[in-house]
Amino acid sequence: MTKISRRAVLGGGVGLAAAGTLARPYIANAQAKTATVWQNQGFVRAEDEAFKTTVEDYQKASGNRIDLSVMPFMALGQKAVSALTSGDVPDLMFFDAPSYILPQNAWNDKLIDVSDVVEPYKDKMSASALLNSTFYNHATKKRSIYLVPIKQAATPFHYWGDLVEKAGFKATDMGNTWNDVWNFFKPVQTELRKKGAQYRKIYGIGLQITTVGPNDGNNLFSHFMIANGGQDIVTPDGKLHTDDPKVREAAIKAVEFMTGLYKDGFVPPEALSWNDADDNNAYHEKLFVMDFDGTLSPELAWISHEKEYYQEMRVAALPLMNDGKTQMPCQVGAGGGFIPKGAKNVEVAKDFMKYFIQPQVMGANLKSGLGRWFPSTPEIVKNDPWWLDDSKDPHRKPYITEGVLQPTIAQYLGFNPAWGQVNAEQIWGQCHADVIKNGMTPAAAVDKGFKRAEAIFAKVTFD
Amino acid sequence: MSGTQQTVAIGRGYAATRSVSRAWFGGVHGADYVWAIAFALPYAAIFLFFVIYPICFGLWMGSSPALYAELFSDPRYLTTVVNTLLYVVIGVNLKMFLAFMLSGFFIRKRWWNKALLVVFILPWATPALPAYMSIHWFLNGQWGMLNSALYEFFNFDGPVYLNERWTGLGANIGAYVWKTTPFWTVILLAGRMSVPQELYEAASVDGATGLHRFVHVTLPLMANLYLVCTLLDMVFALGDFNSTFFVSGGGPAMSTEVLATLGIRYAFTLAVPNLGVAAVMSALPLLIPLVILLMRKLRMSEGQL
Numbered sequence: 001m002t003k004i005s006r007r008a009v010l011g012g013g014v015g016l017a018a019a020g021t022l023a024r025p026y027i028a029n030a031q032a033k034t035a036t037v038w039q040n041q042g043f044v045r046a047e048d049e050a051f052k053t054t055v056e057d058y059q060k061a062s063g064n065r066i067d068l069s070v071m072p073f074m075a076l077g078q079k080a081v082s083a084l085t086s087g088d089v090p091d092l093m094f095f096d097a098p099s100y101i102l103p104q105n106a107w108n109d110k111l112i113d114v115s116d117v118v119e120p121y122k123d124k125m126s127a128s129a130l131l132n133s134t135f136y137n138h139a140t141k142k143r144s145i146y147l148v149p150i151k152q153a154a155t156p157f158h159y160w161g162d163l164v165e166k167a168g169f170k171a172t173d174m175g176n177t178w179n180d181v182w183n184f185f186k187p188v189q190t191e192l193r194k195k196g197a198q199y200r201k202i203y204g205i206g207l208q209i210t211t212v213g214p215n216d217g218n219n220l221f222s223h224f225m226i227a228n229g230g231q232d233i234v235t236p237d238g239k240l241h242t243d244d245p246k247v248r249e250a251a252i253k254a255v256e257f258m259t260g261l262y263k264d265g266f267v268p269p270e271a272l273s274w275n276d277a278d279d280n281n282a283y284h285e286k287l288f289v290m291d292f293d294g295t296l297s298p299e300l301a302w303i304s305h306e307k308e309y310y311q312e313m314r315v316a317a318l319p320l321m322n323d324g325k326t327q328m329p330c331q332v333g334a335g336g337g338f339i340p341k342g343a344k345n346v347e348v349a350k351d352f353m354k355y356f357i358q359p360q361v362m363g364a365n366l367k368s369g370l371g372r373w374f375p376s377t378p379e380i381v382k383n384d385p386w387w388l389d390d391s392k393d394p395h396r397k398p399y400i401t402e403g404v405l406q407p408t409i410a411q412y413l414g415f416n417p418a419w420g421q422v423n424a425e426q427i428w429g430q431c432h433a434d435v436i437k438n439g440m441t442p443a444a445a446v447d448k449g450f451k452r453a454e455a456i457f458a459k460v461t462f463d
Numbered sequence: 464m465s466g467t468q469q470t471v472a473i474g475r476g477y478a479a480t481r482s483v484s485r486a487w488f489g490g491v492h493g494a495d496y497v498w499a500i501a502f503a504l505p506y507a508a509i510f511l512f513f514v515i516y517p518i519c520f521g522l523w524m525g526s527s528p529a530l531y532a533e534l535f536s537d538p539r540y541l542t543t544v545v546n547t548l549l550y551v552v553i554g555v556n557l558k559m560f561l562a563f564m565l566s567g568f569f570i571r572k573r574w575w576n577k578a579l580l581v582v583f584i585l586p587w588a589t590p591a592l593p594a595y596m597s598i599h600w601f602l603n604g605q606w607g608m609l610n611s612a613l614y615e616f617f618n619f620d621g622p623v624y625l626n627e628r629w630t631g632l633g634a635n636i637g638a639y640v641w642k643t644t645p646f647w648t649v650i651l652l653a654g655r656m657s658v659p660q661e662l663y664e665a666a667s668v669d670g671a672t673g674l675h676r677f678v679h680v681t682l683p684l685m686a687n688l689y690l691v692c693t694l695l696d697m698v699f700a701l702g703d704f705n706s707t708f709f710v711s712g713g714g715p716a717m718s719t720e721v722l723a724t725l726g727i728r729y730a731f732t733l734a735v736p737n738l739g740v741a742a743v744m745s746a747l748p749l750l751i752p753l754v755i756l757l758m759r760k761l762r763m764s765e766g767q768l
Contacts, residue, residue, distance in 0.1 A: 077731060078730075078731050081730060081731055081734050081736055082736070085524070085736045085737075086520075100732065100734055101734045104733075104734045104735060105734065201605050201606065203605075210714070211714050211715045211716035211717070212711075212712040212713060212714035212715070213732075214728075214732045268604075268605050269605065269623045269626060270603055270604045270605055270623050270625065270626065272623075272626050272715050273623070273625040273626050273631070273712065273714040273715050275712045281600075282606070285606070287606055420733055420734070421733055424728060424729075424732045424733040425537075425539070425717070426716065429716060430717075433715060433716045437626075437715075452538070459533075
């Protein structure tokens with residue numbers, strides 16, 4: 001056996017270290033035109049295929065290389081937060097719903113300003129897409145664009161048309177205002193329960209009156225606020241307007257109506273403790289008739305069930321506000337690409353997003369995703385009849401109508417990072433629980449919720 | 464100084480040098496020492512990178528006093544601390560007691576006992592996420608299996624378990640106990656199997672029956688192992704996230720949240736990881752004494768069960 005001396009071991013170690021050091025610049029040079037991109041897995045496989053096609057087309061057009069990692073939605077969210085915290089970041093993150101990550105990180109100056117990428121298309125973009133991409137940076141003391149918005153999503157009504165008909169009603173009976181739509185499903189439940197033992201526990205409304213969240217209950221409450229004229233609870237300047245009597249009145253009306261539906265027995269009692277998946281699962285099992293949930297995911301998840309998808313499931317766009325006159329705007333979210341500070345190849349990351357934001361590229365990509373997301377540039381929808389063609393897909397037209405043709409507003413998350421904490425604490429869910437379980441009046445519950453929201457907002461100052 | 468004294472002094476000096484040398488080199492010298500270092504180096508590096516570095520990074524992330532001011536001002540924090548204590552104290556002690564009793568059952572020599580043990584271990588072998596999500600649905604007040612069975616057999620509608628704090632917390636603790644009892648049962652079973660049969664035989668000769676043999680032989684010999692397992696499981700339970708997150712989701716209204724889930728909520732729902740780390744770090748005043756006690760117990764119980 002050959003005896004290895006201490007000198008040989010130490011020498012070998014030093015040699016290896018030196019080789020590693022010398023080899024590094026070569027690797028860096030080899031990757032000079034490569035951008036590392038993290039993308040969240042799509043809800044349907046077609047979304048991932050579409051993204052890969054966009055990447056391949058870009059590589060051919062530019063000569064650059066995209067090193068793509070695709071990971072599940074939740075995993076990317078956690079990985080993105082960890083990466084931004086540790087500083088070990090990719091060149092670009094492409095995320096469907098980054099609205100809970102971006103405000104805090106833009107505030108802390110951890111993102112690259114991408115105004116130059118968005119600027120050429122700014123005039124053509126929807127105002128809500130632009131607002132959803134604009135965040136306050138506490139280091140530069142100004143708002144700027146930190147997300148290249150490619151896709152947007154709205155929240156429509158989803159209901160089982162066959163159950164409505166079985167109960168003896170037609171969709172045209174639904175009424176014109178927000179509250180009318182919710183009330184429509186009360187007699188649907190009553191009539192269905194008369195139809196036999198299998199409907200003993202069916203509910204009319206899958207109202208996400210949840211105190212658990214994390215997202216659905218907050219989104220629902222925002223829409224109730226909008227319907228009752230309280231959409232200015234937070235304004236784009238980041239200010240909270242809980243002292244506005246109109247806002248307070250809208251919140252009281254919202255809590256009163258929602259808790260009324262619950263207390264009258266039209267909402268599954270478990271809804272107080274639902275997580276974001278519970279309503280989807282129960283909806284698919286036909287345990288209630290109507291759900292108000294983001295995107296077309298309830299339908300697209302069942303696209304392989306032809307009977308249900310084409311004949312039984314229905315989607316309805318938002319009606320008029322409760323004033324009976326104004327079209328109710330939908331609060332839409334935006335997804336797209338953002339570049340963390342510390343990215344090694346910002347140039348290629350921006351170049352890729354400049355390619356992606358072109359209307360023909362954006363449109364082709366989102367069409368492949370079956371219309372679950374719609375473009376941030378409305379003209380794409382207006383110029384391509386596919387988006388509103390309901391001859392082959394019954395769900396896309398009402399969804400796109402709501403998200404693109406009808407008025408929209410941006411999420412409050414971008415206006416002030418404090419709104420993220422208001423949502424995370426499930427303050428509105430707590431308001432409902434205070435009325436339902438603790439016997440508070442809606443006004444007292446709202447005042448308690450507003451007080452907590454004010455305390456959270458007071459910690460965030462823009463100066 | 465006489466020659467003898469000089470010899471003694473030199474001897475002492477040599478002994479002292481040797482003991483220092485032993486402390487540093489472990490009695491290994493030359494090429495052997497280099498080899499020892501070469502073999503130890505990868506483990507030391509792994510320990511540094513994957514144990515020391517994350518701990519230091521975590522401490523650094525949660526080091527700002529402002530984070531703790533923010534944490535303590537959160538109205539949910541106190542409830543979360545109480546829940547964590549209840550979760551750890553009730554969950555662990557209930558589980559260890561059950562595991563101890565069950566280990567006594569499984570040590571009995573019956574032909575079907577081994578087959579039953581295999582079935583009994585299944586909850587522990589099942590992946591945590593689907594198991595806890597199944598329990599979440601099992602407990603659903605409207606459509607869950609439990610209430611459906613209650614209605615089917617007794618024409619009775621059960622409560623909505625996850626809508627109340629105490630039933631929600633009970634469900635989380637119950638799920639944790641269900642999932643991890645089999646593991647500790649097997650550990651305690653192994654402990655029982657190590658008790659020399661001669662001791663039982665001697666006790667029988669002295670006229671000891673079942674209860675007396677349990678009190679005077681099994682219990683004293685298993686006490687250390689039981690205590691060590693309990694302490695170890697308390698450390699595990701303090702950091703347990705899965706049961707609360709997937710069974711009650713921390714609801715209703717965050718009333719069943721524990722420190723681990725609150726930390727994750729801060730880190731990944733609010734995207735403020737430093738606050739999440741601070742929430743978990745606030746368990747250190749309980750965690751550190753537990754670990755010290757555990758280490759002391761392990762050192763004292765050398766050579767015992």
